[in-house]
Amino acid sequence: MVINLAKNMKFCASREDALAAHKIIKSALVKHDVVCVSFSGISGISSSFVNGALIPLLEIMPFIELQRRVKITNIAPQGAEIIKRCFANVTGQNKAA
Numbered sequence: 412m413v414i415n416l417a418k419n420m421k422f423c424a425s426r427e428d429a430l431a432a433h434k435i436i437k438s439a440l441v442k443h444d445v446v447c448v449s450f451s452g453i454s455g456i457s458s459s460f461v462n463g464a465l466i467p468l469l470e471i472m473p474f475i476e477l478q479r480r481v482k483i484t485n486i487a488p489q490g491a492e493i494i495k496r497c498f499a500n501v502t503g504q505n506k507a508a
Contacts, residue, residue: 416448420453422454423455424459428464445482466498
């Protein structure tokens with residue numbers, strides 16, 4: 412399943428954006444083994460967004476499973492780095508989803 416965030420929001424910066432994305436992703440994970448989260452059409456993301464949308468997924472599955480089940484696509488290098496940094500901060504690992 413592919414979740415195109417741009418269909419649901421214009422930005423990935425606010426707490427509201429993060430909560431909406433988290434709800435969509437979490438719901439998709441109940442129905443699908445692997446979920447691709449596409450940032451196509453999103454110009455940037457904030458660490459607050461990552462901390463609200465993606466990090467809470469660690470409450471329902473371990474990091475290694477999250478890496479397998481949630482695939483991030485169509486994201487700018489800066490956005491990918493923000494995601495890696497946020498996950499590294501909470502997992503103590505250098506490699507993130």
